[in-house]
Amino acid sequence: MLDQSQGYTTEDGRKIGGVVMEMRNITLRFGGVEAIKDISFDIREGEIRAIIGPNGAGKSSMLNVISGFYVPQEGQVFYKGAPRPAMKPYQVAQQGIARTFQNIALFEGMSVLDNVMTGRLTKMKTGLFSQALWLGKSEKEETENREVAEKIIDFLEIQAIRKTPVSRLPYGLKKRVELARALAAEPSLLLLDEPMAGMNVEEKEDMSRFILDVNDEFGTTIALIEHDMGVVMDLSDRVVVMDYGKKIGDGTPDEVRGNQAVIDAYLGVAHD
Numbered sequence: 001m002l003d004q005s006q007g008y009t010t011e012d013g014r015k016i017g018g019v020v021m022e023m024r025n026i027t028l029r030f031g032g033v034e035a036i037k038d039i040s041f042d043i044r045e046g047e048i049r050a051i052i053g054p055n056g057a058g059k060s061s062m063l064n065v066i067s068g069f070y071v072p073q074e075g076q077v078f079y080k081g082a083p084r085p086a087m088k089p090y091q092v093a094q095q096g097i098a099r100t101f102q103n104i105a106l107f108e109g110m111s112v113l114d115n116v117m118t119g120r121l122t123k124m125k126t127g128l129f130s131q132a133l134w135l136g137k138s139e140k141e142e143t144e145n146r147e148v149a150e151k152i153i154d155f156l157e158i159q160a161i162r163k164t165p166v167s168r169l170p171y172g173l174k175k176r177v178e179l180a181r182a183l184a185a186e187p188s189l190l191l192l193d194e195p196m197a198g199m200n201v202e203e204k205e206d207m208s209r210f211i212l213d214v215n216d217e218f219g220t221t222i223a224l225i226e227h228d229m230g231v232v233m234d235l236s237d238r239v240v241v242m243d244y245g246k247k248i249g250d251g252t253p254d255e256v257r258g259n260q261a262v263i264d265a266y267l268g269v270a271h272d
């Protein structure tokens with residue numbers, strides 16, 4: 001049972017906390033196109049929250065509103081209880097929000113370790129100049145950053161490729177490196193943009209396991225968007241379903257699976 005202030009306990013006994021982010025009556029337009037139409041939902045501390053829907057439903061637009069990249073024309077985003085103003089990407093990172101991208105955005109020529117280290121940039125307190133000169137405080141910071149990066153590399157089981165240039169990796173591993181880089185920022189809210197897109201069955205299973213492990217081990221709240229309904233159902237605590245910019249379902253995977261509007265949307269039943 002969902003208690004609005006206290007959260008809830010999942011079927012597998014995990015405690016889900018209060019609301020971390022609330023989307024209240026969000027409408028987002030691109031010229032004449034309404035990509036998001038008056039949608040409200042929340043994301044709770046410690047939960048894995050999925051946003052799913054067919055092509056063009058508005059999922060990416062919604063993830064970009066959550067991440068602060070798009071500011072909706074109507075409605076308000078609340079983060080940790082306060083209305084969130086328009087923010088620059090580095091301010092979003094400083095608020096403890098990190099994300100991955102649908103089209104992998106790694107530095108192809110750099111090693112896995114160096115890519116993961118770039119995820120630490122927002123944490124660095126000393127300037128690049130002292131970093132370059134390897135001076136006192138920055139040396140300590142560099143060591144700390146490296147320790148976090150190595151810990152995450154171990155956690156995601158990519159030790160064997162830590163010195164390999166990203167350009168040489170298969171697609172599934174690149175996606176895992178992107179996850180590692182996002183985790184390097186030690187986010188409290190992790191946003192995943194179609195983390196399983198383009199993967200084979202085995203890679204999808206691996207990615208699902210890592211997402212669950214991240215949530216379990218670090219207590220990270222995770223919001224993800226996904227086109228494929230099947231893969232997120234086992235993974236998610238609650239699911240928002242979008243279609244043509246509207247919210248057509250919101251609930252546990254079982255509730256959503258039994259929702260006729262959701263079934264129709266996925267079967268491509270005609271709209272009014």
Ligand SMILES: Nc1ncnc2c1ncn2[C@@H]1O[C@H](COP(=O)(O)OP(=O)(O)OP(=O)(O)O)[C@@H](O)[C@H]1O
Nearest residue numbers: 030033035053054055056057058059060061062227
């Ligand atoms: N930058 C943009 N400029 C204009 N229209 C846009 C823009 N981004 C999205 N749209 C439109 O908004 C609607 C929702 O698109 P969005 O990419 O959010 O859907 P989606 O559910 O993520 O789709 P997909 O699963 O195909 O990635 C579509 O009609 C799309 O054409």
